[in-house]
Amino acid sequence: MRAAVIQFPGSNCDRDMAVALEKSGADVQVVWHKDAALPSGVDLVAIPGGFSFGDYLRCGAIAANSPICRAVVDHANAGGYVLGVCNGFQILTETGLLPGALLRNAGLKYICRTVGLKIETANSAYTESYSAGSEISVPIAHHDGNYFADDATIARLTGDDRVAFTYTDNPNGSRANIAGILSQNRRVLGMMPHPERAFEDAHGNTDGQRLFAGLMAQLTSA
């Protein structure tokens, strides 16, 4: 599997993401935001966490309009896989690849701790190695992770089995406890929790490992 990790000024989980993908067996290239094209033959684009462009205007708004994001949108529209974590999720909503928006946490505080997640669907390359309904622990670290979408969108996401993860104890006010959602073709995943920070024994928690392993299995056999 060939993966590209996008790097913006202010990204801070780019290396963690690249290491998690590499250790899962992917051939990883880090791509600068000013590049207008992705490396050829890329299967997966990973948009890492951080505070791209200092969260100016809105989280992810400036990054979503950078040259590389046009290539990421084309990649997704052509059926490519895109994983956005934390700021990456915010960027994906700003590009319109995923519906909704991430608002300021309801409690106004920046939250950095490990939370419980329920796997809502195993029907995606990202979640197929978990069982639906099972629970895992993954860290969150965000100020703006409060998922918002209108009632019709929430109903559509739920009805189409596109909610990938929910919080077992909602930390930020997200509607329907949503922690991660899939695109209609189930190949674009945006999630606020950081699976790349629950990957190695040294992290004290390896619950995120299976997300990468499942992705690897799916994209290598494809």
Add this chain to the structure above:
Amino acid sequence: MKARVHVMLKEGVLDPQGAAVQHALGALGFAGVNGVRQGKVIELDLADGTTEAEVGEMCEKLLANMVIESYRIDLL
């Protein structure tokens, strides 16, 4: 010419910052503040002849997120 763009969260979208400001005003003894909504004001210095429609396009493409925000344009 200049334009001033007001960006506000839409009605029905929770504004936790506005709620915190409302709470703080109450704590300062200001009674009767029934609600606070916090938004942002963006001033644009524009080439003469820029139309309101063009500024509207700027709002919809970047300055506001139409999923959660609405905007108002004042041409100055």
